[in-house]
Amino acid sequence: MEKVKLLGTWPSPIVKRVVWGLKLKGIEYEITYEDHANKSPQLLKYNPVYKKAPVLVHNEIPICDSLVILEYIDETWKDASPFLPQDPLLRANERFWAKYSDEQVLPAVYGYFRKQGKDQEEARETTLAHLKRVEQLLNKNNFLSGERVGFLDLAFGWLADYSRPLEVVSGVKLLDEDSFPKLCAWRNKFLEIPAVHESWPDQETLIARFQKSKQTLFG
Amino acid sequence: MGKGSEIKLIGTPPSPYVNRVQIVLNLKSIDYEFVEENLACKSELLLTSNPVYKKVPVLIHANNPPIPESLIIIEYLDEIYSDVHPILPSGPLARADNRFWANYMDTKFFPLFEELRKTPGKEGKKAIMKQIIEGSQLLEEAFVKFSDGKPYFGGDDVGYLDVVLGCFLGWTKFVEKHNEFKIFDEARTPKLLEWTNRIWSHEALKDVIPESETLMNFYMILMKYRP
Numbered sequence: 001m002e003k004v005k006l007l008g009t010w011p012s013p014i015v016k017r018v019v020w021g022l023k024l025k026g027i028e029y030e031i032t033y034e035d036h037a038n039k040s041p042q043l044l045k046y047n048p049v050y051k052k053a054p055v056l057v058h059n060e061i062p063i064c065d066s067l068v069i070l071e072y073i074d075e076t077w078k079d080a081s082p083f084l085p086q087d088p089l090l091r092a093n094e095r096f097w098a099k100y101s102d103e104q105v106l107p108a109v110y111g112y113f114r115k116q117g118k119d120q121e122e123a124r125e126t127t128l129a130h131l132k133r134v135e136q137l138l139n140k141n142n143f144l145s146g147e148r149v150g151f152l153d154l155a156f157g158w159l160a161d162y163s164r165p166l167e168v169v170s171g172v173k174l175l176d177e178d179s180f181p182k183l184c185a186w187r188n189k190f191l192e193i194p195a196v197h198e199s200w201p202d203q204e205t206l207i208a209r210f211q212k213s214k215q216t217l218f219g
Numbered sequence: 220m221g222k223g224s225e226i227k228l229i230g231t232p233p234s235p236y237v238n239r240v241q242i243v244l245n246l247k248s249i250d251y252e253f254v255e256e257n258l259a260c261k262s263e264l265l266l267t268s269n270p271v272y273k274k275v276p277v278l279i280h281a282n283n284p285p286i287p288e289s290l291i292i293i294e295y296l297d298e299i300y301s302d303v304h305p306i307l308p309s310g311p312l313a314r315a316d317n318r319f320w321a322n323y324m325d326t327k328f329f330p331l332f333e334e335l336r337k338t339p340g341k342e343g344k345k346a347i348m349k350q351i352i353e354g355s356q357l358l359e360e361a362f363v364k365f366s367d368g369k370p371y372f373g374g375d376d377v378g379y380l381d382v383v384l385g386c387f388l389g390w391t392k393f394v395e396k397h398n399e400f401k402i403f404d405e406a407r408t409p410k411l412l413e414w415t416n417r418i419w420s421h422e423a424l425k426d427v428i429p430e431s432e433t434l435m436n437f438y439m440i441l442m443k444y445r446p
Contacts, residue, residue: 001303003288049323049357058312061312063312063315063316063319064319065318065319065322067314068318068319069315069320071315071318072312072314072315073310077316087282088295088298088299089283089284089295090294091287091294091295091298092286092291093284093286094292095288095291095294096286096287096288096291099288099291113394120255133271174369
């Protein structure tokens with residue numbers, strides 16, 4: 001009997017990436033939520049280098065780094081819903097853009113919403129440029145990974161999940177339908193996938209919690 | 220090896236990320252054409268092959284779209300030339316562990332070297348050297364775990380982390396000399412120190428890692444263009 005545990009923090013979009021992955025593959029797991037300010041001995045033991053979630057614990061063995069965890073899940077539970085394609089060139093391409101998500105787009109978007117006034121205006125152009133690149137990735141496909149949801153959608157899922165709540169709470173629009181028609185359509189499709197739709201917290205909860213305290217906006 | 224002549228590697232000799240790919244190409248006995256790039260005046264080829272980052276290395280395999288980012292290139296090479304000298308292990312857990320530590324090296328450890336170069340003043344530099352030393356101790360523990368008594372991170376022969384860390388040894392030696400401190404030493408990181416000597420003379424690395432003079436010249440260029 002496989003024992004799968006996930007150490008998470010609320011409301012981290014990076015933790016949700018792993019939740020979606022586990023649900024897509026139909027893997028049963030148990031999730032415990034860590035408190036940033038008061039990290040459990042379990043977290044410190046399982047991720048001594050970064051002391052951060054998410055950590056996947058499979059049969060008592062920890063795996064850290066969300067994208068590393070996703071590849072691990074994909075390689076271990078090979079038969080259900082593959083995340084990465086078979087072709088090495090396509091795999092390289094998805095890995096490249098997944099890295100781009102985490103190193104460029106996520107910090108730009110979060111940075112943008114964190115800023116105010118003139119600083120925010122100045123950051124808008126670079127942020128939009130990153131989003132334009134992601135828009136171009138969609139081409140004629142429904143999903144970033146192609147016809148079906150895959151690794152790249154899981155990597156960029158934070159954008160689908162968090163963009164509206166961030167826009168609602170900050171009162172600033174980033175993804176408008178005219179400039180980003182494909183990205184907006186992808187966002188809707190991604191949020192409708194059962195694995196995503198059934199994951200907590202949902203959009204309304206995110207908005208309510210963010211509105212309550214802008215400090216927790218960034219997890 | 221028909222496949223080999225179709226590989227082009229865009230790079231610069233002093234770049235450890237480029238060296239990384241060269242080491243893997245050597246380990247797998249793959250012939251390739253090295254297209255030397257002038258980073259002060261980037262070519263059309265580089266700018267179109269890596270429009271997002273405009274950086275080396277970039278691998279071009281036959282007429283396929285170019286692949287940037289050294290770790291991504293290495294996994295690609297490992298997948299298409301899987302029958303010769305596998306770089307990553309085959310088990311998912313071992314692969315995850317290897318990828319975790321490669322990310323640590325690239326996102327936490329190596330950036331400290333660039334920070335050290337750019338930080339003025341003795342106190343500032345001392346603080347970064349302290350972080351480098353702490354990092355090296357984490358790497359010592361990782362080496363002990365991965366090698367499990369054998370000579371390399373990869374076990375009996377050079378593997379993924381040997382390449383990912385090994386490519387930097389020219390620079391670590393340079394930084395040690397330039398800043399008068401020891402990154403790998405007998406007392407704190409005995410196993411890694413032994414490993415650095417062992418890997419320094421490995422077939423696949425020794426003609427790739429540049430000489431101190433090349434690194435010094437490159438260092439001077441960095442100080443001038445990216446202070």
